[in-house]
Amino acid sequence: MSKVGILKQAFNPITLQDIDFAKKQIKKLKLDKVYFVVLKDENKPKKKDRKQMVSLALEDIDNIELIKEKDSNIECVYLNNKNSININKKVMKGDFTLLDEKVKDYILDNCFYFKTIIRNNLRDNRYKHSLSVSKLAVELARAHNYDEKKAYTAGVFHDICKELPYKKTMELMKKHFKNKLKNPGYLFHAYLGMVFARDKLLIKDEEILNSIYHHVLGTDDGTLSKIIYISDKLDPSRGYDSSYLIKLSLKNLDLGFKQTRYESNRYNKEKN
Incomplete structure (x- = not known):
């Protein structure tokens, strides 16, 4: 049975730090993969747009995926990215250098x-x-x-x-x-x-x-x-x-x- 990490966040938006955190957890905890689960958020953009941004950010990464937790018959390790809030605050001040380029482009294209x-x-x-x-x-x-x-x-x-x-x-x-x-x-x-x-x-x-x-x-x-x-x-x-x-x-x-x-x-x- 695969051992995977589950990172559940709003990903509003997903940042480079989220990806870096997942990579470090894979190495530290000897995980096969990390699955990102996008949570509901009352703030815009809608969940479908946040999922799209996650998909864009993970396009070229093999061992991190966007997936629904219930779809996986796996041994789960739940992860807590404590730094995500601080990084998100910087993004919400306008620092898009903390984002994947494809995510940044998606945000600018949609004026999010x-x-x-x-x-x-x-x-x-x-x-x-x-x-x-x-x-x-x-x-x-x-x-x-x-x-x-x-x-x-x-x-x-x-x-x-x-x-x-x-x-x-x-x-x-x-x-x-x-x-x-x-x-x-x-x-x-x-x-x-x-x-x-x-x-x-x-x-x-x-x-x-x-x-x-x-x-x-x-x-x-x-x-x-x-x-x-x-x-x-x-x-x-x-x-x-x-x-x-x-x-x-x-x-x-x-x-x-x-x-x-x-x-x-x-x-x-x-x-x-």
């Missing part, structure tokens, strides 16, 4: 955990602003036949580094953008937001990265960059009437972008 990640990095008003920006970005993308998923992703994460502590902000600026330290401080979160998206969320799409990097001043003429700039500046939750410029942007993106930049620059000059 996005709201949780910004909720864990931003205060309530900034969280709501980010959701509002992403909503308008999707509307603009739909109006101009652009990829709605990319617009949503960029909109959600455009301010992800807005509330980094000053010390951490300067540490990262010195590491990644030493030549931009003399630029106004209000630009730093955009620069670092791009780095976060690239190095933590592992987003490779250059249009998404550029749109986050340029969203404060609108200094990029790519379609997504225009969409995110407009959505940020005209966000209805800001409390002023931006309906005219939103309608203009929905009809003509280029004209809406130019007019929004003009109005924003005029407002900033008057304020200063």
